Amino acid sequence: MSNALNPLQAIVAKDPRYKPAAYEFLFESLAVTKKRLAQKRGGKVRHVSGPELLEGLRQHALDCFGRMAKTVLNEWGIHATSDVGAMVFNLIESGEMEKTDDDQRSDFDNLYDFDEAFCREYKIVLDELGA
Numbered sequence: 001m002s003n004a005l006n007p008l009q010a011i012v013a014k015d016p017r018y019k020p021a022a023y024e025f026l027f028e029s030l031a032v033t034k035k036r037l038a039q040k041r042g043g044k045v046r047h048v049s050g051p052e053l054l055e056g057l058r059q060h061a062l063d064c065f066g067r068m069a070k071t072v073l074n075e076w077g078i079h080a081t082s083d084v085g086a087m088v089f090n091l092i093e094s095g096e097m098e099k100t101d102d103d104q105r106s107d108f109d110n111l112y113d114f115d116e117a118f119c120r121e122y123k124i125v126l127d128e129l130g131a
Contacts, residue, residue, distance in 0.1 A: 011090050022076035029057040050107030054081050070118035081111040
């Protein structure tokens with residue numbers, strides 16, 4: 001039996017600010033973002049920029065967790081867009097994600113305020129029959 005850590009465990013051991021679930025959600029958000037972008041671009045999938053990933057993560061968190069999105073992300077250690085950038089670059093350093101020469105950690109800094117993006121902008125859509 002091997003005592004070797006899987007890549008995600010190794011990343012969390014090196015930087016324990018973010019829980020494994022945060023990284024799993026980041027990968028899920030990346031997949032959803034790629035799919036949405038491909039649909040907009042006639043099926044063409046390409047590299048996802050930092051701002052595109054942040055918007056995709058925001059939309060996916062709201063879709064998955066609704067008004068609890070900020071609470072869930074905070075519980076996982078994600079309090080600001082720069083936290084997502086730190087996670088992405090942890091994944092890049094470990095070889096679990098790739099970057100282009102244009103990608104920088106600062107691409108993730110202060111793109112939106114979590115209170116604004118997850119609380120104030122959250123809208124509940126009422127079903128006309130149930131309203």
